[in-house]
Amino acid sequence: MRLLTREALLSFRRAPLLSALSVTTIAFSLFTVGLFGLIAINLREALRDLEERVEIVAFVLRGTPPETITLASQDIATFPEVLTVTYVTEDDALARARRELVEFRDAYRDLQVNPLPASLEIRLREGFRDAVHAAAVAERVRGFSFVEDVRFGRDWVEQLDGLRDLAGILGLVIGGVFAAVAIVIIGVTIRLTLLQRAREIHIMRLVGATNWFIRGPFLLEGALKGFLGGVLALVLCYAGYTAFRNNTSVLGGLVFFGPHHMFVIVVFGVFLGLFGSLVSVGRHLRTVSGRLDRRMV
Amino acid sequence: MIRLSHVVKTFPNGSLALKDVSFHVPKGEFVFLTGHSGAGKSTLLRMLYAEERPSQGEVRVGGHLVHALKADEIPRLRRRLGIVFQDFRLLEDRTAFENIAFALEVTGARADTIPARVTRVLTQVGLAAKARAHPRELSGGEQQRVAIARALVNDPAILLADEPTGNLDERATRGVFQLLRDINTSGTVVVMATHDLDLVRQTTYRTIEMREGSVVFDSADEARGEER
Numbered sequence: 001m002r003l004l005t006r007e008a009l010l011s012f013r014r015a016p017l018l019s020a021l022s023v024t025t026i027a028f029s030l031f032t033v034g035l036f037g038l039i040a041i042n043l044r045e046a047l048r049d050l051e052e053r054v055e056i057v058a059f060v061l062r063g064t065p066p067e068t069i070t071l072a073s074q075d076i077a078t079f080p081e082v083l084t085v086t087y088v089t090e091d092d093a094l095a096r097a098r099r100e101l102v103e104f105r106d107a108y109r110d111l112q113v114n115p116l117p118a119s120l121e122i123r124l125r126e127g128f129r130d131a132v133h134a135a136a137v138a139e140r141v142r143g144f145s146f147v148e149d150v151r152f153g154r155d156w157v158e159q160l161d162g163l164r165d166l167a168g169i170l171g172l173v174i175g176g177v178f179a180a181v182a183i184v185i186i187g188v189t190i191r192l193t194l195l196q197r198a199r200e201i202h203i204m205r206l207v208g209a210t211n212w213f214i215r216g217p218f219l220l221e222g223a224l225k226g227f228l229g230g231v232l233a234l235v236l237c238y239a240g241y242t243a244f245r246n247n248t249s250v251l252g253g254l255v256f257f258g259p260h261h262m263f264v265i266v267v268f269g270v271f272l273g274l275f276g277s278l279v280s281v282g283r284h285l286r287t288v289s290g291r292l293d294r295r296m297v
Numbered sequence: 298m299i300r301l302s303h304v305v306k307t308f309p310n311g312s313l314a315l316k317d318v319s320f321h322v323p324k325g326e327f328v329f330l331t332g333h334s335g336a337g338k339s340t341l342l343r344m345l346y347a348e349e350r351p352s353q354g355e356v357r358v359g360g361h362l363v364h365a366l367k368a369d370e371i372p373r374l375r376r377r378l379g380i381v382f383q384d385f386r387l388l389e390d391r392t393a394f395e396n397i398a399f400a401l402e403v404t405g406a407r408a409d410t411i412p413a414r415v416t417r418v419l420t421q422v423g424l425a426a427k428a429r430a431h432p433r434e435l436s437g438g439e440q441q442r443v444a445i446a447r448a449l450v451n452d453p454a455i456l457l458a459d460e461p462t463g464n465l466d467e468r469a470t471r472g473v474f475q476l477l478r479d480i481n482t483s484g485t486v487v488v489m490a491t492h493d494l495d496l497v498r499q500t501t502y503r504t505i506e507m508r509e510g511s512v513v514f515d516s517a518d519e520a521r522g523e524e525r
Binding site: 014204208210 | 346368371372373374378380390399400402403405408451
C-alpha cells in the first residue's frame with residue numbers, strides 16, 4: 001500500500017506540469033458536465049414550481065350536502081396520488097374571485113345570487129404531477145355522483161410533461177457526451193504518463209510484477225487526478241454560478257449544488273479517473289510494452 | 298532447465314525469426330549464444346522469458362511450459378529468471394540501491410527483508426560502496442553490475458543476458474564476464490547472447506551459434522560427436 005501510494009504520487013512529483021495539465025483538463029471536462037448539471041437542477045427547480053401548480057378541480061353539483069362532500073374528500077385524500085384535498089365552498093369561491101379577479105370586482109359585488117359552484121381542489125404528490133396520473137385521478141373523481149365536472153388543464157400538464165421529458169433527454173445526451181469526453185481526456189493524460197514511465201513499467205514486467213501490481217499506482221493516480229479534477233470543477237462551477245447570479249438580476253432564485261450533488265460530482269471524477277486509467281493501462285500493457293521491448297533490445 | 302523443441306517463430310509481417318530451433322540446457326550450465334545481428338538470438342531470449350510466443354514448437358524453462366503460459370502466469374516464470382540487457386535498463390532517477398530494491402518491491406517482497414537483500418547483492422557485484430549513486434554517476438561497467446545485481450536479487454535459477462558487454466570497454470567487459478562466471482559457479486544457469494568472439498574463445502563454455510534463425514553450430518553436439 002505504501003509502495004502503491006509512493007509510486008502514484010511519484011508522477012505528480014516528477015512531472016508536475018503534466019499532472020497539473022491532466023488535473024486541469026479533467027476539471028474543465030467535469031466543469032462542463034457540472035455547468036450542465038447546474039442548468040439541469042435549476043431547470044428542474046423551475047419545473048417543480050410549475051408542477052406544484054398541477055391541480056385537479058372537481059366542481060360540485062349545487063345543493064350537495066356538505067357532509068357528503070366532506071366524506072368524499074376524505075375518501076379522495078386516501079388515493080395514493082393525492083397530496084391534499086381542499087373543499088372550496090360557494091362562498092369561498094366568490095370571496096376568492098372578488099379578491100383575485102380585481103377587474104370584475106364591481107360585477108361580483110352587485111350579485112344577488114352566487115353563480116360560482118363549490119369545488120374540491122386536489123393537489124397531487126410529487127412524482128404524480130403528470131398528465132397520465134392527473135387524468136386517472138380526474139376520472140375516478142368524476143365517478144362521484146355529486147361531481148358535475150372535473151378539470152385539470154390537460155394541455156398545460158401535457159406541455160409540462162413534454163418539457164420535463166426534453167430536459168431529461170437533453171441532460172442524458174449532453175451529460176453523456178461530456179462524460180465520454182472527460183473519459184477520453186483522462187485516458188490520454190494517463191497514456192502520456194504511461195509513455196513517460198514506460199521504462200519503469202517495462203522493468204516491472206521483466207522482474208515479474210503482476211499486471212494488477214503494475215496497474216495499481218496508475219489507477220490510484222487516475223483516481224487522485226479525477227478527485228482533484230472534480231474538486232476543481234466544483235470550484236469553477238461555483239465561480240461561474242456566482243458570476244452569473246451577480247450579473248443576472250432577473251434570475252435571483254438560482255440554486256447551487258447541494259452536498260449530495262457535490263459528492264456525486266467528485267465521486268464521478270474519481271470514477272472517470274479510474275476508468276480512464278484502467279482502459280489506458282490495459283491497452284498499454286497489451287501493446288506498447290511488447291513493442292517497446294523489441295525496440296529497446 | 299531449458300528445453301526448446303522444434304521452435305518456429307514467424308512475425309505478423311511474415312518474417313521468419315526462428316526456424317526449427319531445438320536444444321537443451323541442463324542445470325548449472327553456462328551457454329554462449331552467438332551469431333550476427335538479426336540471427337535470432339534476442340528473439341530466442343525473449344521467448345525464454347515469455348515476451349514472445351513460439352508460432353510452433355515447445356519452450357520449457359525451469360519446469361514452466363512457456364509456450365502454453367497464460368498471461369497471468371508469466372510473472373511467476375519471470376521471478377525465477379534474471380534478465381540483463383546491453384543498455385542496462387536502470388531507472389535514472391533512482392539510486393543503485395533503489396533500482397535493485399524496486400525489483401523486490403514490485404514483486405511483493407516483505408519490506409523489512411529488502412535492505413539486507415539489496416546490500417547482499419550489491420556486495421556480491423562489488424558495488425556496496427556505491428549504493429547511493431545514481432546511474433549517471435556510475436561507469437558503464439558499474440551500471441551493468443547494478444543491472445546484474447537487480448537480476449540476482451530474486452535468487453534466479455536462470456540468468457539471461459542479452460549482449461551484456463556490448464556497451465562496455467575491454468576492462469569492464471572482463472569484470473562483468475567474470476561476475477557472470479561467478480554467478481554460474483554458484484549454480485545458476487547463464488545464457489549469454491554475445492557478438493564478442495574473443496570472449497567466447499577465452500573459455501570452454503558451450504556455444505550455440507545462430508544464423509538466420511537456425512542453430513548452425515552447437516559445441517555440445519560436437520563434443521558428443523567426439524565422444525562417440
